[in-house]
Amino acid sequence: MIENRPVARMVAHLMLILGIIVVAFPIYYTFVASSMTSTDIIRPPMSLLPGDHLSANYTDAMAGGVERVVGVSLERLLFNSFVVALAIAIGKIVISFLSAFAIVFFRFPFRMGFFWMIFITLMLPVEVRILPTYKVIVDLGLIDTYAGLTLPLMASATATFLFRQFFLTIPGELVEAARIDNAGPFRFMRDILLPLSRTNIAALFVILFIYGWTQYLWPLLVTNDAKMNTIIIGLKRMVDFTDASTPWNYVMVTAILAIIPPIMVVVLMQRWFVKGLVETEK
Numbered sequence: 001m002i003e004n005r006p007v008a009r010m011v012a013h014l015m016l017i018l019g020i021i022v023v024a025f026p027i028y029y030t031f032v033a034s035s036m037t038s039t040d041i042i043r044p045p046m047s048l049l050p051g052d053h054l055s056a057n058y059t060d061a062m063a064g065g066v067e068r069v070v071g072v073s074l075e076r077l078l079f080n081s082f083v084v085a086l087a088i089a090i091g092k093i094v095i096s097f098l099s100a101f102a103i104v105f106f107r108f109p110f111r112m113g114f115f116w117m118i119f120i121t122l123m124l125p126v127e128v129r130i131l132p133t134y135k136v137i138v139d140l141g142l143i144d145t146y147a148g149l150t151l152p153l154m155a156s157a158t159a160t161f162l163f164r165q166f167f168l169t170i171p172g173e174l175v176e177a178a179r180i181d182n183a184g185p186f187r188f189m190r191d192i193l194l195p196l197s198r199t200n201i202a203a204l205f206v207i208l209f210i211y212g213w214t215q216y217l218w219p220l221l222v223t224n225d226a227k228m229n230t231i232i233i234g235l236k237r238m239v240d241f242t243d244a245s246t247p248w249n250y251v252m253v254t255a256i257l258a259i260i261p262p263i264m265v266v267v268l269m270q271r272w273f274v275k276g277l278v279e280t281e282k
Contacts, residue, residue, distance in 0.1 A: 088212030091154030100163030202272030
């Protein structure tokens, strides 16, 4: 039986409150800055209370203020990021699911060798693979394309490993029953594996969507046209000026708008995300 210790509970709640403050304060600070003029932002000390330019800053940023700075509209930056994040998340899940399905349920030569080749890539830092990958993208003419932004990031050893580990927990009796019922590989995957994996897929989708949304290095390398920039690259380009000439009000507006889609994905899929992390459905 777990004892009810008031001191321990108080310490735990204090730690949680401290954690919330550490995470939430930078977001609040950015929101406050997005309601001020650039002059107010760079003049110390900056107020911790919202200013009176909130509506004007957001309206101007969406109406062309950001486009005047970086040559591409804020809506296009958000759209590019959404396309990239969604394509990466779906691509990783589909490829990893099929790879793990083949490794676990099919018998072919060097099956485990292929798995370990995939797994070993987890030990390679991104910087080791990025130059040859960039060369391939250049040779294929995929610079400044959505394919160039997303295809190299769709393979995922981590997701393949997680799906494999989950598939190994599928009872052998269930597989045998599917065989007796004359269920082929596609039917087995569609009618049994996919329903059992839905919470795992949901949890992975949230993680991988955020991973795709926050990509910086790869989009920086493969986009020369401003119209193909993601929101993260747009932010980087907006601060490529001296402190005095940087439009900090637009930077803060863009930063706030950049964190809204990932937060919405987490909130909308919270129930599935938690179930996928803590439960294993059979």
